[in-house]
Amino acid sequence: MDGKDVHAVVIGIGKYENLRIPPLRGCGNDTDDVVKYLRDDLGVPSPHIVNLRDEEATQSAILASLDQKLINNPRITKKNAVVIYFAGHGSYAQVSPQWGCVGNIAETICPYNEGALSGKGGIVRGIPQPTLHALLSRLEHVRGCDITVILDSCHSGGMSQILRGDTVTARSALPTCSTPLPLDLDLDIRCGIPVVPRRANLTPIRATFQPDASSHHGPYTMLAACGQNESAYEVVDDNGEHRGAFTLELFQVLRREPSLSYRQITSRVAGKLRTLNQRPQCRGPNRKLDKIPFAQSPFIPALARIDRRRKPVVLRIIRPTYLRIGFLLARFGCSVLRRWRSSKTVLEF
Structure with missing residues (x-):
């Protein structure tokens, strides 16, 4: 697939409006590297890349980018590939049984303004996995494109930074609000899935639409930094820069061995992160997991x-x-x- 056929949304949040959420030092470097890979290695035109950093990556801005730049983009067809990348804090929230999440827990990614006051007088909440799954399912249904989601965040751990010495930090945050997510949160999005119910495995977590959390079927391919009860760590690279350990190793492998499949890439990266007890996850339909990333056919x-x-x-x-x-x-x-x-x-x- 030619680079001009790829569209991307790249999100990196290293600082948050809510000062209770600790800053991260590697997200900016990670997103710089991802954008460089897309432009220089894949040849993706700059207009095809939406790059949201820190205060640009509010809850509404992230949802609007996925909707307007991808779902409602008439230039994206079944011949195109879409890449969605997120680096920042991950968290979780209690939900009611009506959400359909296993254990009544929904994993979330933390937008810049999580925990801040919203314009309606409430509190801005994280973007839950069911909302993301609904958006990605709609994208696949409307555009028929190949979708790859890369998440470098963790879904366990405390609000304070988890440190190992002075060089390793976990990308985790406790919920900023103790109350469960409202049932009507993103209801217009979650109820707009125009496809037969599919298992939601955007992240290797407890929040899925189906009781069988071991099933890996879905309309997109997902690469996640860690497992269900693990943390995704930041490290210091050889140049003295803070990086997400997963992103650092992932894109080194993509550059060094461009012919590997999703499964093989995940195995390579997992070997590099073994000392951190961080196990990257690869989820998606089996027919896609043996493909080369960002390509519609099994070979470049x-x-x-x-x-x-x-x-x-x-x-x-x-x-x-x-x-x-x-x-x-x-x-x-x-x-x-x-x-x-x-x-x-x-x-x-």
Whole structure:
């Protein structure tokens, strides 16, 4: 997939309006790296990237960006890929049984103004997982695009920073409000899911629409920094800069080994984070987890070209080192695969 076919919303929040929420030092560096990867490595045009930082990333601004820049963007079709990245605090909130969340707990991401007074006299709440799932389901239904969600935040731990020495910090926050989320919060969004009910596994957490939290099916692929009861940590990199440990390792792997699938990438990153007891999660439909990220087909088009003018049709391999025969079989099926030439540069079917 060409970079011009990718659209992205990148969110990084290192400081919060509510001073009870501790600042984070690595989110700005993380979002800079993500934007650099999108522009320089994938070739995504700047107008295709929405970049929300700190005070720009309010609750309303985040929801509006997902709605206006993605769901209601007529330039996004089934041929496009969408990337949504979030770096900041994660939290959780009690909900009523009507929310349909396991254990009556909804995991949330913390917008810049969480805990602040809203214009209606109430308190701004975090963006709960069911709201995000509804928006992503609607995006997939309306646009039919390939969706990848990357979350570098944690969903457990205290309001104060969890430190290991002077170099490791957890991205966690306790709820800023002790009351459960109102039943009508984001009700217009959550009730607008235009698809058959699907299991919501945006995050490896307790908040799902279905009792079976082990199911990984959904309309999008999700990469999360940690597991259900774990923290996502910030570390100091080789240049002395604070970074999210997950984001740092993830994008190093994406640059170093661009042909890996989602599963393989997650395994590589998990190995790097083992000393932090932080286990990255990969969730989504099985057919998507074996794909190369941000690509609609099981292989990157730049690695191969199909010559349909010839009979039989010929797939010319440009960089065979990065192209796996398993991907080709998954894409075209064994019945159409006729022979693999000894040169390994042309595949006929």
